[in-house]
Amino acid sequence: MKKLCDMQTDELKAFEQQAQREYDDFKSLNLKLDMSRGKPSPDQLDLSMPLINVLNGEELVTENGADCRNYGILDGIPEAKKMFADLLGVAPQNIIVYGNSSLAAMYDTISRAVTHGILGNKPWSKYDKVKFLCPVPGYDRHFAICEYFGIEMINIPMNDEGPDMDLIEKLIAEDDSIKGIWCVPQYSNPTGISYSDEVVRRFAALRPKAADFRIFWDNAYCIHHLVDEPKNILNIFDECNKNGTEDMVFEFASTSKITFSGAGVAVMAASENNVNSIKKQLGISTIGFDKINQLRHVKYFKNADGIREHMKKHKNIIAPKFEVVINELEKNIRPLGIAQWHNAQGGYFISFNAMNGCAKKIVSLCSQAGVVLTNAGATYPYGNDPDDSNIRIAPTYPCVEELTKAMELFCICVKLASVQKLLNSK
């Protein structure tokens, strides 16, 4: 196959006609497939069905005798704190076991910072302007929280090792209105890139001008490996300890993509200073989260290793789906030289970069043929991808057969949009 950029106009026209024919054929199949979100597939959810019944016949008390059925225990039952502490490599006193979603924990954390400030600092609502750094492409729901609270977002380019640390260090050293940064350090959403040791060390060593600058370390995919011998990122709190910067990091995780999405357990890790302050604020808004569901998770997994073992079953289901995506792209797109993508070692997404100005067109073509992708632009603050290039592919939900069909269509749409772009620029 010839690269598209090496083709003459008549070759491009022939290529376009062929792609258009293939596209029209697909349209007549009347596909109907939603790949817009990173949702677990039904067979992944089936893995956790024993969780539903695991408390049958169990006494619903914590290891120190508290009744999980009654009020109380703001920060989680001790055995759940221990299990998640082990998983994240911190001490139990650094853990708050939250409700059903880490998104809610992140939202609450920002909301409280806006209304009440962080660790005795001025509420963010009292500043003329509050800014966040947003490595891009990134997670749309992070950006939505910032936009909702009127927090100005600044794009930070990602490279293969993580976000551009030179730029981050420079910006936060000079601008104290920058109050935070969103990070998905392992298998970043959507790029799949894991932060290098060097990047994690530089994060832990940041010297922000703002005392209330916080790193929102959304470790959503910390154990969501797609390979047998995964490389884990460095433990940021270990690195912070070396720098005396433990207060600078809020870490988040959940079992949404481990057990059940929405019926799982979320967790926040932070310094004891932060935990104590957060617990005081949290005590106004709740008497405690769902302790029975925490107990359910502990009885099912036993410990952090139990969770890690469970994740291998997820890997067995979803790794072949990631392969389908990569194989289709390698076969159909690579030879044409019209796009780049990252072969993720874990997480939930493959990030696809089309030729500039083609992403919206590709997503629209797919949609017209029955395959709904995440909106082009969604991976950028304000939904605005300045290059109109990035598309987030979420392979987990469809079955392999559907996914293969969808990727065939996707590749045709990429070809069609790309060739039309080239023809239009002639």
Added chain:
Amino acid sequence: MKKLCDMQTDELKAFEQQAQREYDDFKSLNLKLDMSRGKPSPDQLDLSMPLINVLNGEELVTENGADCRNYGILDGIPEAKKMFADLLGVAPQNIIVYGNSSLAAMYDTISRAVTHGILGNKPWSKYDKVKFLCPVPGYDRHFAICEYFGIEMINIPMNDEGPDMDLIEKLIAEDDSIKGIWCVPQYSNPTGISYSDEVVRRFAALRPKAADFRIFWDNAYCIHHLVDEPKNILNIFDECNKNGTEDMVFEFASTSKITFSGAGVAVMAASENNVNSIKKQLGISTIGFDKINQLRHVKYFKNADGIREHMKKHKNIIAPKFEVVINELEKNIRPLGIAQWHNAQGGYFISFNAMNGCAKKIVSLCSQAGVVLTNAGATYPYGNDPDDSNIRIAPTYPCVEELTKAMELFCICVKLASVQKLLNSK
């Protein structure tokens, strides 16, 4: 027995000596009992144990086929919306099934009003001052939310029919910085008073100066009856419909004291205008609450009548405890003419009014003898009961034997504090 106010000094001194002896005897028993919160007792929690296992073997899908194990459905699964809509006498489209706690739903509602305003009105944070009306005595956690957000609280006296409506109507008509009022309309916390039809009608007909004034209708005890033929309060939304004031009410309830506290389901009822606006905001903070737990509750109760039936079992357990409290007070305190209390027909509390200036002393005496009561003052904004008179008695948690002992002690402490007060004022 002679009334204390009719006693001469030497009679009072003898009475004091006798009470002091009884108190010292009690102290030597080394009681250890926490009656500080309105918690269900273990045998109440046992009633709901089948809930734990009710989904065993069930398909975890909603009636319209959505998978409860996966992401999605912001406002609750349809069958849960229907069940709670029936319970509260509204339509399903007026319901948001929340997470595990109505306190969190109330907190979120206030927090969003502070940061983003209500139905397009200015955020409360942009006002110099925001005020709430607080019928007193009331619920300490309501007041804590206001205090946390710097909302100024204005005490509204309660009478036997509900709060002083003349005062409420007057205040909200002239002051647009008054943005809300806390109400526990049925079996009010702690008085046990239910609002009369007249009071509910006047609430629904309120004409506040502030467009974003809201009635926080915390119907926590709507089905928590202690008598066989309870009188239900009027449905406020029905009354609002007659006045075109549906947007003025946020209603809250939960199963915290029906199934499990903290592992239950909370619910909010509001006009469609409000529901649509809240859902938009809620969509930023969460992808959805725990649908599996919602399904668990629906499978267990089947419908609103199933919940009402279940509450009769609670009544059978806790009504005798309320009787213990009332009997001890009638026997030991009534003849002395030194206090008043309300014989609640439902709810979780008995509100006790000691002689002015005696509540703190009574609570302190009880505590020193091993019985922890809710702090005196807690039932008032800022923890400040201007009369130092009100004590909230929570009879549900202890067993009958413990409760009887605790009430004997309580009565002795009331006698001792009262007689000392009278002697000191001679």
